[in-house]
Amino acid sequence: MTSTLPSGLSARPSSAESLPLPVSLRIRQRLEEAGVPFLANDNIADILREGELDQLEIEVAGKVRELLRSLVIDIDNDHNTEGTAERVARMYLHEVFKGRYHPQPKIASFPNVKKLDEIYTVGPITVRSACSHHLVPILGTCWIGIKPGDRVIGLSKFSRVADWVFSRPHIQEEAVIILADEIERLCAPQGLAILVKAQHYCMKWRGVKEPQTSMVNSVVRGDFRHDPSLKQEFFELVKQQESLLIR
Numbered sequence: 380m381t382s383t384l385p386s387g388l389s390a391r392p393s394s395a396e397s398l399p400l401p402v403s404l405r406i407r408q409r410l411e412e413a414g415v416p417f418l419a420n421d422n423i424a425d426i427l428r429e430g431e432l433d434q435l436e437i438e439v440a441g442k443v444r445e446l447l448r449s450l451v452i453d454i455d456n457d458h459n460t461e462g463t464a465e466r467v468a469r470m471y472l473h474e475v476f477k478g479r480y481h482p483q484p485k486i487a488s489f490p491n492v493k494k495l496d497e498i499y500t501v502g503p504i505t506v507r508s509a510c511s512h513h514l515v516p517i518l519g520t521c522w523i524g525i526k527p528g529d530r531v532i533g534l535s536k537f538s539r540v541a542d543w544v545f546s547r548p549h550i551q552e553e554a555v556i557i558l559a560d561e562i563e564r565l566c567a568p569q570g571l572a573i574l575v576k577a578q579h580y581c582m583k584w585r586g587v588k589e590p591q592t593s594m595v596n597s598v599v600r601g602d603f604r605h606d607p608s609l610k611q612e613f614f615e616l617v618k619q620q621e622s623l624l625i626r
């Protein structure tokens with residue numbers, strides 16, 4: 380079969396070839412070459428180069444603009460959606476999904492010089508996330524129980540690391556495991572317990588529209604896992620702390 384293209388056209392480089400790759404594709408290529416996973420709840424800060432987050436913000440804003448156009452919203456004339464694309468891009472990259480693009484906050488650990496080995500609990504820590512399935516909010520509270528090991532971190536640092544871990548698209552079951560991994564990396568406790576209770580807006584706002592349903596899950600590691608009385612003590616302490624809350 381003969382080509383129907385005008386002669387010479389196929390030899391010319393296409394305009395797509397001469398354009399630089401979108402920044403998201405360049406980042407993606409590096410991630411694939413390095414074998415680094417980039418699932419919704421992975422952090423990719425290490426692979427980002429200087430200035431790329433700003434370029435990504437521009438690219439994402441353009442895509443959100445296209446999304447709004449595809450939703451048949453007259454963004455050229457609607458005063459309410461003026462700047463929405465830029466706001467949404469900023470919100471995703473620097474606020475609600477910052478745990479994907481920004482490095483972990485600096486958290487110093489200190490030697491446990493007094494060899495403290497009594498358990499303590501920290502909470503409630505507010506956690507905010509979004510479900511990976513619908514990208515709508517998950518809002519809840521988190522409790523952390525620690526039996527210290529050789530190193531300790533400040534109490535406020537648990538809030539910081541929880542915020543960083545949860546600020547990604549997630550499913551709650553995996554968020555708790557990732558948070559446990561990060562805390563173990565930071566201070567290697569002898570025992571670690573985490574309890575999260577959260578409401579999922581994909582159940583409240585849409586779908587079955589259950590306004591009160593929450594999901595509770597936990598992870599227990601080390602001594603909390605091996606010693607049922609310690610695990611019991613953790614849940615008792617959480618219950619006591621919860622009863623002290625002002626409602």
Ligand SMILES: [Zn+2]
Pocket residue numbers: 510511512513514515581582
């Ligand atoms: Zn969902």
